[in-house]
Amino acid sequence: MAETPVIKTVDGVANYPEDYQGTPVRAADEDPFLSATNSALILIDYQLPILAGVKNIDHEELINNATGPIKTAVIYDIPVVFSHVAVGLNGYDPMIEELKELPPKAVFIDRTNVNAWKEPEIVAAVEATGRKKLIMGGLWTDVCLAYPAIEAEKSGYDVYVPEDAVGSISQLSHENGKRRMIEAGVEPITWNVVPAELQRDHARPDNLQAVTRVFMEHLFKVDPNSTW
Numbered sequence: 001m002a003e004t005p006v007i008k009t010v011d012g013v014a015n016y017p018e019d020y021q022g023t024p025v026r027a028a029d030e031d032p033f034l035s036a037t038n039s040a041l042i043l044i045d046y047q048l049p050i051l052a053g054v055k056n057i058d059h060e061e062l063i064n065n066a067t068g069p070i071k072t073a074v075i076y077d078i079p080v081v082f083s084h085v086a087v088g089l090n091g092y093d094p095m096i097e098e099l100k101e102l103p104p105k106a107v108f109i110d111r112t113n114v115n116a117w118k119e120p121e122i123v124a125a126v127e128a129t130g131r132k133k134l135i136m137g138g139l140w141t142d143v144c145l146a147y148p149a150i151e152a153e154k155s156g157y158d159v160y161v162p163e164d165a166v167g168s169i170s171q172l173s174h175e176n177g178k179r180r181m182i183e184a185g186v187e188p189i190t191w192n193v194v195p196a197e198l199q200r201d202h203a204r205p206d207n208l209q210a211v212t213r214v215f216m217e218h219l220f221k222v223d224p225n226s227t228w
Contacts, residue, residue, distance in 0.1 A: 022201035029132075034160065034197040036076040040131040041069060044083050044116050044138035044145060048093045051139060054167035056174045063098065065165040065191045066137060068218040070102045072195040075210045079129035080106040083116050085144070114144060117151035126152070133158045135194060140168035142177030150184040162191035192219050 005017045028038040046066060051059055073080050080103040086092035087110045094100070095108070111119040116138075126134065134157050138145030145166055149159045161181060168174040178188060195211045202208065216224040 016203070020203055021205060022203035033200075034133055034135065034194065035200070036078060036198055038131055039133045039135055039198070040079040040081065040126065040129040041073040042081045042083075042126065042134050042136045042148075043070070043099070044136070044148065045085055046082075046096050046099050046137075046139055047084050048096060050085075050144075051096070053169050054139060055169055056171040057164070057167040062165060062167050063096070064218050064221075065162065066099060067102065068191045068214055069135060069137070069162060069165065069194045070099060071214050071218070072198060072211060073135075074103050075195075075207050075214070076198050077105075078198075079131060081109065081122065081125045081129070082106050083109045083111060083119070083122055085111055085114070115147035115151065116144065117148035117155075122148075123155075126157075132156070133160065135160050135162065137162055137165045139166065140177070141166045141174045142168050142180070146177040146180050149181050149186050153181075153185045159186045160189050160193075161186055162194065163188045165191045 005020055007017075007020075008015050025037075026035065028035060031038055043066065051062070054062065070080065072078075082095055082100065084092070084095045087094045089112050107125045109119065109121050109125060111122065113119045116122050134152055136145065136149050136152070136159050138148070141163075145161065149161060152159050159181075161178075163178060166174075168177060182188060192215070195214050199207065199211045213224040216222050
């Protein structure tokens with residue numbers, strides 16, 4: 001591991017070594033937090049007919065909150081797996097276009113199983129990422145998200161659910177789904193944790209401008225070209 005530079009704060013202002021670029025990046029298998037080298041993003045059933053049933057969160061807010069992690073995954077080159085259900089089976093509407101078009105390298109998998117983890121193609125796609133920390137979202141919280149999230153935990157993955165980027169047919173359904181997942185070991189987060197945890201250090205120059213733009217557009221909802 002690289003030696004940590006010595007930083008000294010004098011009168012409330014830090015003095016940094018020349019060319020300081022933040023704390024060293026931890027090895028993927030030693031980092032307890034989400035990082036660009038240990039994480040993958042898995043999004044399930046973000047389809048208009050399924051979104052129509054979501055009643056516990058405003059739809060525009062939900063899409064905004066799902067967009068933030070997707071854009072962040074693109075910035076940090078994190079593997080993305082999208083799955084929608086019954087498109088080939090009966091022509092069900094596919095993944096919402098404004099989300100689908102964001103990650104150019106995403107893997108798309110169509111299926112019939114309500115529980116996505118019962119689909120060998122999805123398990124293989126997750127395994128192929130080589131990542132053990134899964135940022136997982138889905139509609140609905142208590143059904144198409146809870147089942148694979150619980151299964152992934154039992155299969156040895158660390159699953160993180162941005163609970164403000166998911167939803168269900170009622171607040172009760174949403175809460176029940178969260179409870180089941182938490183009891184299985186899934187960690188609830190909010191979507192803003194994803195860019196914050198991946199960037200980790202304000203002194204790291206790579207990606208800082210792009211991730212700041214994600215915060216401004218989707219968290220603070222202000223013009224990213226404005227001056228604070």
